[in-house]
Amino acid sequence: MNNFFAPISNLEIIKRPNNEDELDVITPVPEDVTRPNFFTKSLGNPTEIYSYYLPDGKLANYIARYETDKGKSFLPFTYCKCKNGTKSWKHKNITDKRPLYGCEQLSIRNKANVLIVEGEKTANAAKAIFPDYVVISWSGGSNAIQKSDWSVLYNRTITLWPDNDVPGKKAMSILYDILKEQSCNLSIVSTPKNFPASWDLADDIPNHKGVEYLRELLENTKDKKTSTIGTELVLSTPTAWTEAVSGEAILDELVNIFNKHLILPEHSANTLALWVLFTYCFECFEHSPRLLIHSPEKRCGKTTLLMLLNFLCCRPIRVASLTASAMFRTIETYKPTLLIDEADSFLNDKEELRGVINEGHTKGGGVIRTIETSKTHSVRFFSCFCPCAIAGIGKVTDTIADRSILVPMRRKLLGETVCRLRGDKSIIFEPIKQKCARWVYDNQIALSELDPEIENHISDRTADNWRPLLIIAELAGKKWVDLAKASMNVIDNIGHINDESSIRVLLLKDIKSIFEDNKCYFISSQELCSYLSSIGDSPWGEYQQNRSITQRQLAIILKDFGISPYQKRIGDKNIRGYDKAQFNDAFTRYLPTSATSLQPSINNKITAT
Numbered sequence: 001m002n003n004f005f006a007p008i009s010n011l012e013i014i015k016r017p018n019n020e021d022e023l024d025v026i027t028p029v030p031e032d033v034t035r036p037n038f039f040t041k042s043l044g045n046p047t048e049i050y051s052y053y054l055p056d057g058k059l060a061n062y063i064a065r066y067e068t069d070k071g072k073s074f075l076p077f078t079y080c081k082c083k084n085g086t087k088s089w090k091h092k093n094i095t096d097k098r099p100l101y102g103c104e105q106l107s108i109r110n111k112a113n114v115l116i117v118e119g120e121k122t123a124n125a126a127k128a129i130f131p132d133y134v135v136i137s138w139s140g141g142s143n144a145i146q147k148s149d150w151s152v153l154y155n156r157t158i159t160l161w162p163d164n165d166v167p168g169k170k171a172m173s174i175l176y177d178i179l180k181e182q183s184c185n186l187s188i189v190s191t192p193k194n195f196p197a198s199w200d201l202a203d204d205i206p207n208h209k210g211v212e213y214l215r216e217l218l219e220n221t222k223d224k225k226t227s228t229i230g231t232e233l234v235l236s237t238p239t240a241w242t243e244a245v246s247g248e249a250i251l252d253e254l255v256n257i258f259n260k261h262l263i264l265p266e267h268s269a270n271t272l273a274l275w276v277l278f279t280y281c282f283e284c285f286e287h288s289p290r291l292l293i294h295s296p297e298k299r300c301g302k303t304t305l306l307m308l309l310n311f312l313c314c315r316p317i318r319v320a321s322l323t324a325s326a327m328f329r330t331i332e333t334y335k336p337t338l339l340i341d342e343a344d345s346f347l348n349d350k351e352e353l354r355g356v357i358n359e360g361h362t363k364g365g366g367v368i369r370t371i372e373t374s375k376t377h378s379v380r381f382f383s384c385f386c387p388c389a390i391a392g393i394g395k396v397t398d399t400i401a402d403r404s405i406l407v408p409m410r411r412k413l414l415g416e417t418v419c420r421l422r423g424d425k426s427i428i429f430e431p432i433k434q435k436c437a438r439w440v441y442d443n444q445i446a447l448s449e450l451d452p453e454i455e456n457h458i459s460d461r462t463a464d465n466w467r468p469l470l471i472i473a474e475l476a477g478k479k480w481v482d483l484a485k486a487s488m489n490v491i492d493n494i495g496h497i498n499d500e501s502s503i504r505v506l507l508l509k510d511i512k513s514i515f516e517d518n519k520c521y522f523i524s525s526q527e528l529c530s531y532l533s534s535i536g537d538s539p540w541g542e543y544q545q546n547r548s549i550t551q552r553q554l555a556i557i558l559k560d561f562g563i564s565p566y567q568k569r570i571g572d573k574n575i576r577g578y579d580k581a582q583f584n585d586a587f588t589r590y591l592p593t594s595a596t597s598l599q600p601s602i603n604n605k606i607t608a609t
Helices: 104-108 120-129 141-147 166-180 211-228 247-261 268-278 302-312 324-334 351-359 398-402 423-442 444-449 460-476 478-498 502-518 525-533 551-559 580-590
Strands: 048-053 059-068 071-081 087-090 114-116 134-136 157-160 185-188 290-295 316-319 337-340 366-373 376-383 388-393 404-408 522-524 566-570 573-579
Touching: 048 120, 059 120, 104 134, 120 134, 120 211, 141 166, 157 166, 166 185, 247 268, 247 302, 247 423, 247 460, 247 478, 268 302, 268 404, 268 423, 268 460, 268 478, 290 302, 290 398, 302 316, 302 337, 302 388, 302 423, 324 337, 324 351, 324 366, 324 376, 351 366, 351 398, 398 404, 404 460, 423 444, 444 460, 460 478, 502 522, 502 525, 502 551, 502 580, 522 525, 525 551, 525 573, 573 580
Parallel strands: 114 134, 114 157, 157 185, 290 388, 290 404, 316 337, 337 388
Antiparallel strands: 048 059, 059 071, 071 087, 366 376, 522 573, 566 573
């Protein structure tokens, strides 16, 4: 490892790069490279220099700490290749996946517990106080936590010791969530209330305490971590009803419960009843359709609906936020019905969590993780297959919507009334849960063997989503077969209208109408946008930020269908636009021949040839 107190030779002057994007970071630093000169005219000599190493022990870069009358400052020193091919030290930090301070010790001491503190100075002090621990920190402070590579801490036992102030505790709270994703065993030290504000392990110990007192604080936190964080999950399957029950009667009773407490669109109560019964027998099927509870605005009843599902479904767990790791481990252990609320606030920007939800749509879907067993590491499969309801305001990603059955919620009118749902009266739903359990027990074989016919016009994914519910309906009798098929057709149509991907199909419908109504074969981009914006009840007039769709936005959407505008000579002008023949393939593939084209609200004269 490089010695930064060695004599300086071939001194290189550090200059701030004019354009950091033109620099390529070189890691590890080649062994024959001379260390930089850490002196700067504005800051002087550093008070401390921190060497950052890669997990294999090779030098990554330096961080220098300066203390002046104006306070403390930090400068990175990173070896870079410039655009002109020269290589030198620059004041540029590693952009992302920065190595952790002290991470080179993790592989050397792979069985040691880890202590994470904020700041290199604090980390150096902590190493002296807690020699049995691998002490870790990161560069850049609380605002740069996400830029560091925390994956090297996978499955380690870790204690977090925050600085004794609000920013410090907030930083460790963020880090706690990140490390949970890495399957770490975590605990957080609570600094005594009588310690000074902003105190950290590099400061003097107050109240004449010694280092033994700090060691006792750390050990006590480690011993208590399993009993003081959260509450153990306890789920139970309802006891089966004592006598045989009718599937039709169960479904009818569930419909009455939903209509009693909620104002729902037509067919939604039927869909909910079928899905509740599905949660008791999901392992009989190849697919687990997600129940997508969509509200355009607040106060549309989604919270009440989730509460009802929590009272009625088999082994429910209701959460307002969760990580991918927590989700697949919960599914593997408990085989629950997951009820996810407030999805709009956290789901769309969590790719790994969305992946777990999508994998759980098909039986056998899951994730593979490495876990520590009997002091060795083993590869294990975690199932993601279980019933899952997702509630939120606005749209979710296409991949989740495609695997879901939609339940659109709406706000009550002034004259509409429902019976208020009381959380402390959930016991009244125990009989219907017991009846569901008994009906599934009596029909397990038939549920696994039936394969209902589904009309050809239904897409494959929609058929996969609805097949379990149609099987349940078939066993409940003809009345429910008719109700289930009607619900599938109506709700699937609503889902397509609200699906993010279907806005492209709606665009095709509108463009087809424009070509047909105006009997033209070529339309300029400008006039096509104008015409689209004039169609009543369409999204094109207020496409983004209450502004009409632009030619560029139109081209971006159509590009997905392999359609691009081109220049056509008309008279003495070159006009950029679209030819009708360009759309023939898209019209054939994406617009059913029986579909009625949307009619424009006005007839504009458009350039045609």
